[in-house]
Amino acid sequence: MENAVQRETMAVAEAANVMATTGDVLAIGPQAINTLAHQPTHMNNVVEGPSESDEEFDEDNPEWTKWNCNQIRTKIRNFLGTKEMTQTAFLKLCNINSNSYYRFMNLKGPYGGCNNQTYEGAAIFFYRREKKEKKEKAKLKALKPKDRKRKATEEKEEKTKKLKTGDELLKKIHEVQVPEMDEEGNVPVYDDCDEIRNKINYFLGEKIVTKAAFLRALGDVNSNSLRSFMNLKRGAGSGAANVVYRTAYVFFEKKRILEGGKKTKKRLDNEAKQGRKGFPLRHDNGMRWVYVGKDESV
Template identity: 35%
Template sequence: MPSSATGREPSDDALRESSNNVLNRLASAGIPLSAVLQDVSDESDESDGSDESDESEDLEAELDDMPITDSCDAVRRMIRAFLDNGDMKVGEFQKAIHTNSKTYSNFMTQSGPYKGAGSSVYTLAWRFFKKRELQGIPLPKQSIKPKKGNQAAAATTPDLSAIELPGEMDDDVEIYDTCDDIRRKINAHLKKPGVTQAQFLRDIAASYRRAPRKIQSTQLSTFRSKKGALQGNNSAVFYGAYVYFEKLRIAEKKPKSQKRLEMEEIHCISGGVDTGRPQKYIVSVGT
């Protein structure tokens, strides 16, 4: 508290008198008190923003001098754990590190400590997490405990949230499986311990990103009851299940089958199997 010229602290009456004098002078000059208070608030805000900006610049400069000590696989695990925790969605994270979906997908679908070392996503994501660490924000941990009823399914199905296929954001992933192939995959998948039809329907519905939809059990039954390479090609189940199983293949690090490679060779010119209108015939592999 300010002291008087005599070295004594001013009394309450003296402080009130001094405050009243200041207010009277402001009133005489036509200056409203609210304007003075706003100026003080603005100066405080500007100071705070400047401090934050300086701190961010200091961190960026510090990161420039740091070697990357985490492997590509370690960075991929950080990304998946971060997204699993719900801190950001995939698209939001891509914007945060200034990358695009194609570059991000190419990095995330690789496997190996040095696979993707030349990708900008590797460097940008590492800097993103290192900066948070320097700011005192803990690194993401993959320790989300599943609910009891879903423990068996969680144990058998890997996380797919960080995998994005080319064309997925536009609901335009190219398909290189027949309808019969997808039906076989569905039948095998639903026999796995802990996997339920309700959860599978939610999983394949999540394949639609641009125009979200709900897939009913009747649609699944109708698709599964058909027979033929292209019978059911325009079903939402066909597209949704293909995207789901393709992500599953990538997550499980399984190679493409010989038939799949041949399907790509045959149908790549037309952008994959047609899903826009019902079809009856397909070019057979090996003909």
């Protein structure tokens, strides 16, 4: 019980640190509140954000409903991919339980999950985030022309510096040779589809390369293929036939070799279990056909 409270408190504290500059409301459970009551004063000050007005949203047509369920799922994946906040902290902040979250993320369609608490909680989070960004832009616009130009120049230089570094990284990755690659350029894959999706989200979330540059690095893969792969239901083989799965695996394997990264325990277990051929490159949605024989006595 004590460990559960500590984990909840840590998640709340992390979310509080992230939201200290956003002005959003922090939704936390009663156990965490009791624990935080004994924390240093500065922590309490961080958690206590300005409360939202009861009239924040239109009762009949709340502003956050402008996004459908698929759009919210994409927003969640992209946001968590930036590593700005952990999934645990995000769920705590949005007052979403993990079971509801996983059910929602595995659904499909624009209306798949509209009654799930994840949809409303996440949509409100992104609405408030967007609202704050608009305020920031308005403040920037209100600056004197000279100050506004200076700030814009600084941001542009920082972005250019990042992209330049990213382009150099892509070139170095391209030059790496994968030991397991055969004469036809095929490589046994030892990361499942979910692992590759996580790696893509994290890499693009770092914003050191554009999505277009990443797709070119995969071999001029179509953006629709990437979108389709990333939006598939969770599952080890969900999307294995998609070209992104194989090419992204090779990309991240080269990146690991370039950076001198060690193979994880999960990776080594996959190698032992899958053998020299690796994971099968065919889609597996987890469903199975069951053939039932005809009862001749009927």
